[in-house]
Amino acid sequence: MKFVDEAFIDIAAGDGGNGCVSFRHEKYKEFGGPNGGDGGRGGHVFALADPSLNTLVDYRYTRRFDAKRGQHGMGSDMFGAAGDDITLKMPVGTIITDAQTGQVLYELLTSGERVTIAKGGDGGFGNMRFKSAINRAPRQKTPGWPGERKSLKLELKVLADVGLLGLPNAGKSTLISAISNARPRIADYPFTTLHPNLGVVRVGPEQSFVVADLPGLIEGAAEGAGLGHQFLRHLQRTRLLLHVVDLAPFDDGADPVAQAKGIIAELKKYDKALYDKPRWLVLNKLDMVPSEERAAKVKDFVRRMRYKGPVFEISALTHEGCELLVKSVYEHIKAQQVAEQPAIDVDPRFKEGSAPEIAS
Helix, strand or coil: CCCCEEEEEEEEEECCCCCCCEEEEECCECCEEECCCCCCCCCCCCEEEEECCCCCCHHCCCCEECCCCCCCCCCCCECCCCCCCEEEEECCCCCEEECCCEEEECCCCCCCCEEECCCCCCCCCCHHHCCCCCCCCCCCCCCCCCCEEEEEEEEEECCCCEEECCCCCCCCCHHHHCCCCCCCCCCCCCCCCCEEEEEEEECCCCCEEEECCCCCCCCCCCHHCHHHHHHEEECCCCEEEEEECCCCCCCCCCCHHHHHHHHHHHHHHHHHHHHHHEEEEEEEEEHCCCHHHHHHHHHHHHHHHHCCCCCCEEEECCCCCCCHHHHHHHHHHHHHHHHHCCCCCCCCHHHCCCCCCCCC
């Protein structure tokens, strides 16, 4: 299935039904009076976060969605039925924006979250509503109110704790397949990853995190070159970036340090907030470097990069160093989650060292 992370749709909630003008017609009741009922409300349009979806492709070709209008009011004090609602299922992580104003309306961040994106119009009043002491036989009614109509932009940002970034063929797909349940396409040529892949990394019982593998970045990605720029937005919700570097590139003339600096420059051009996220260096493909040269090569790389953060030396192919990387990432994410939890105010009577007085 083609990965689609942006779509434009038009939605229309149902109009309300019209009110009814009607009078009681019974043989032995000379002054029957009005009995016209109200119209039913129009159908609402809902958006539902469905965890089984991972793309907006359903909205690429079907772009118009209309809810049913409410039933008109009827005689004998009968109100019209409400119009049928419609529910649009979207992936978790979808941002719903007004296409005309650019205002963000909703973000579907929780599985099963349901929001009303267009309200149906209220039904009109029947003539029974206008009966009064001086107007015993009203012939007034009101039409139903129109439902909301909107043009929306849908944008998907995947919800992952960790994002992998790097040049094409750096070994990101091999790494995500080595540490998670994801099984992306892997080949010995660049640009094998054409859309984001999500994988769940199991660290222990009830201990896991989600990692996202994106298409490789190239120079000029922030301006639209290559494939990766289309998916940089998916890194904006991650807690940690793993910069995967190929220490043994196929091209002998390639400089891994210059390539790594180029990736960092593209991040800074695209989004300063993304550039400021915690970013760890993962030096991959150590299995292709002679064992006696590894230490010197890693030391030289870090020195030339002038990098001060955590550095992990791994081989995604042989899984060497992957266990330490996974445990370190999980501890970092857990610490961030604890730090983000709001502080709980404790009643001073129950603080440590003090006990509430108990009435005798």
